[in-house]
Amino acid sequence: MKKSQNLKLQRNLIMEIDEEICLLLAERQKVTREVQKLKAEKNLPKEDLAWEEEQNLNLQMLGKRYHLNSHMLVEVWDKIRNHVKKG
Numbered sequence: 001m002k003k004s005q006n007l008k009l010q011r012n013l014i015m016e017i018d019e020e021i022c023l024l025l026a027e028r029q030k031v032t033r034e035v036q037k038l039k040a041e042k043n044l045p046k047e048d049l050a051w052e053e054e055q056n057l058n059l060q061m062l063g064k065r066y067h068l069n070s071h072m073l074v075e076v077w078d079k080i081r082n083h084v085k086k087g
Contacts (some may be wrong), residue, residue, distance in 0.1 A: 025080070032084050052081060 039046060056074050063070030 028080075029084070036084075047085065 036046070038044075055077060059073040059077055060070040062068070063073050
């Protein structure tokens with residue numbers, strides 16, 4: 001197989017993975033909206049720093065498990081959480 005064909009295959013694989021990530025983020029967003037509704041119904045604060053810290057600890061564990069940069073994972077989730085808080 002030529003290098004250019006292999007490159008194209010690898011890039012297609014990356015695009016498929018990116019689509020799966022987007023699908024999972026969309027599903028996560030649906031669940032987050034449900035959590036926001038439940039919090040509103042129970043008059044709970046929108047922000048839960050203890051839960052965010054628990055998420056961060058889980059991300060650090062996942063980073064180690066999958067050999068990913070834990071700091072990067074927390075940064076990504078901070079962006080996701082900040083986007084949710086704005087919405």
